[in-house]
Amino acid sequence: MSSDPAVGGDLADRLARVAADVESAARAVGRRPEEITTIVVTKFHPAELVRDLYERGVRDVGENRHQEAQVKAAELSDLEGLRWHFVGQLQSKKARQARRYAAAVHSLDRSSVVDALSSDDGTLLDGFVQVNLTDDPSRGGVPVDDVESLVERVLSTPGLRLRGVMAVAPLDEPPRAAFARLRRVSDRVRSLAPEAQDISAGMSPDFAEAIAEGATHLRIGTAITGMRPGPR
Ligand SMILES: *Cc1c(COP(=O)(O)O)cnc(C)c1O
Numbered sequence: 001m002s003s004d005p006a007v008g009g010d011l012a013d014r015l016a017r018v019a020a021d022v023e024s025a026a027r028a029v030g031r032r033p034e035e036i037t038t039i040v041v042t043k044f045h046p047a048e049l050v051r052d053l054y055e056r057g058v059r060d061v062g063e064n065r066h067q068e069a070q071v072k073a074a075e076l077s078d079l080e081g082l083r084w085h086f087v088g089q090l091q092s093k094k095a096r097q098a099r100r101y102a103a104a105v106h107s108l109d110r111s112s113v114v115d116a117l118s119s120d121d122g123t124l125l126d127g128f129v130q131v132n133l134t135d136d137p138s139r140g141g142v143p144v145d146d147v148e149s150l151v152e153r154v155l156s157t158p159g160l161r162l163r164g165v166m167a168v169a170p171l172d173e174p175p176r177a178a179f180a181r182l183r184r185v186s187d188r189v190r191s192l193a194p195e196a197q198d199i200s201a202g203m204s205p206d207f208a209e210a211i212a213e214g215a216t217h218l219r220i221g222t223a224i225t226g227m228r229p230g231p232r
Contacts, residue, residue: 025208041221064088073101119159128166164198175206179213
């Protein structure tokens with residue numbers, strides 16, 4: 001894949017375009033682009049794409065399936081400083097294994113997962129409480145009203161460092177309004193945990209709206225990687 005200059009060239013173009021769009025979206029609302037981390041979501045793509053991204057300066061990548069992430073992280077263990085962000089549903093029984101490669105888990109959505117991620121070996125895993133911004137429980141994330149109790153749970157779990165909140169925009173609502181709600185949830189979380197200032201929000205179609213509502217961590221897939229191959 002990296003041996004095909006056309007593919008690499010397109011990748012460089014898309015990376016540069018997204019970086020420029022992030023920068024202008026930030027400046028438009030008086031924010032500094034440096035305070036925003038772009039995580040390139042590489043799910044379903046081969047490890048080789050992650051290597052290409054790394055060679056172009058990317059240090060934060062995201063995956064949403066444990067099995068796939070584990071295999072890729074092992075294959076790319078030579079890439080120093082590469083951080084794996086786990087952004088998908090995590091089964092409690094896989095949580096402990098995810099700790100080994102992940103720098104951050106963005107999908108803390110129930111106490112069983114939080115408990116399974118606990119560790120007293122001295123390492124710290126960054127965690128985001130995933131908030132469900134819809135009324136549909138199948139969409140993932142903790143209901144808005146239950147955020148505080150899950151936050152308390154994370155704060156009392158050894159080995160976890162609460163970074164903030166995460167959400168995916170609902171399908172049936174303008175994203176800006178949904179991200180504004182997430183921002184208010186973030187304010188509540190910060191009154192419990194002042195250091196948990198981060199907001200993981202914004203994907204390919206809606207990252208500008210997320211930036212306008214304070215997102216600090218964007219999770220961008222297709223706008224950078226191009227179309228995803230089907231799940232393998
Ligand atoms: C796939 C995925 C993304 C990236 O989506 P794109 O629309 O390709 O940018 C972001 N967040 C989560 C949780 C995902 O599963």
